[in-house]
Amino acid sequence: MVAMSEQTPYAIIETGSKQYRVQVGDVIDVEKVEGEESSTFKFSDVLLVHNGKEAKVGTPVLTDAVVQGEILGEVRGPKVIAYKYKKRKSSHRKVGHRQNYTRVKITELS
Secondary structure (H helix, E strand, C coil), X not given: CCCCCCCCXXXXXXXXXXXXXXXXXXXXXXXXXXXXXXXXXXXXXXXXEECCCCEEXXXXXXXXXXXXXXXXXXXXXXXEEEEEEXXXXXXXXXXXXXXXXXXXXXXXXX
């Protein structure tokens, strides 16, 4: 049996109705949030924190846990094409969409 080595600390946060597993140094794209470039942003909806040895799970969130990140800038996601077609009706519709995201670098788990 192999002994488990100590893991790096991580957290699971929720923002924009999505959940992300983050560590210090990670760069993630989240739904667009308010803030200037190179300013700090706090994620207060922390669902789980693992410090390397033990995990703390919130019900549903941890009230004393905060994940801080630095806003790197605004980016746009890939283009998604929606094509609607009705046979024998001479009807079709093509719509494209690109989602706006904010790129955030995780700086601190506390």
